[in-house]
Amino acid sequence: MGETQPLPPAKKPLTAWGRLQLVLFFFIGLGAIVGSIGVMKEVMPFPEGWLQGTPFHSYFFPGLILCLIVGGSQLAAAFVLLWLSSRAKIASQLAGLILTGWMIGELALIGFQAPIQVWFISVGLAEIGLSFAKLRRGN
Numbered sequence: 001m002g003e004t005q006p007l008p009p010a011k012k013p014l015t016a017w018g019r020l021q022l023v024l025f026f027f028i029g030l031g032a033i034v035g036s037i038g039v040m041k042e043v044m045p046f047p048e049g050w051l052q053g054t055p056f057h058s059y060f061f062p063g064l065i066l067c068l069i070v071g072g073s074q075l076a077a078a079f080v081l082l083w084l085s086s087r088a089k090i091a092s093q094l095a096g097l098i099l100t101g102w103m104i105g106e107l108a109l110i111g112f113q114a115p116i117q118v119w120f121i122s123v124g125l126a127e128i129g130l131s132f133a134k135l136r137r138g139n
Contacts, residue, residue: 011085011136018135021092022081024127028099028120029074036067050110066102073098077127081135089131096127 014022038044040063056062077095081088103121 011083012138013136014081015134015137017130017133018081018088021127021130021133021135022078024123024130025074025078025081025095028123029071029078032071032074033067036063036071039063039066050113054109070099070102085136088135092131092135093128096124096129096131098124099127100124 035044039046039059042059046059051057051059073095077088077091080091084091100121101124103117103124107117
């Protein structure tokens with residue numbers, strides 16, 4: 001009756017690199033979800049001409065992919081970084097690869113339309129790079 005369960009080891013705090021990675025994941029993830037909803041509901045209209053030569057006839061499915069795959073992977077990586085630190089490196093790499101791949105695919109399909117496309121590729125590559133940094137103290 002006097003036996004107690006050992007407490008799980010406390011998580012080490014995030015380093016500055018880990019906090020930066022977390023901010024990027026939340027910022028990009030939430031932005032992707034909000035932006036995709038705006039695109040799917042046509043609150044943020046884009047020129048229909050950009051879809052010519054692509055497999056899409058409206059922005060609904062690209063918006064859905066942006067929401068579920070890009071936004072979802074970013075928020076999932078944030079969750080993993082916060083609570084499953086042993087998997088943070090692979091989650092960070094995967095989220096960065098998905099964001100970078102999404103933007104490269106966008107550039108291949110509709111071409112260069114705005115400097116923000118380059119910025120998002122840079123953020124994806126930064127997320128991949130940060131995955132190799134020490135994200136938690138003492139690890």
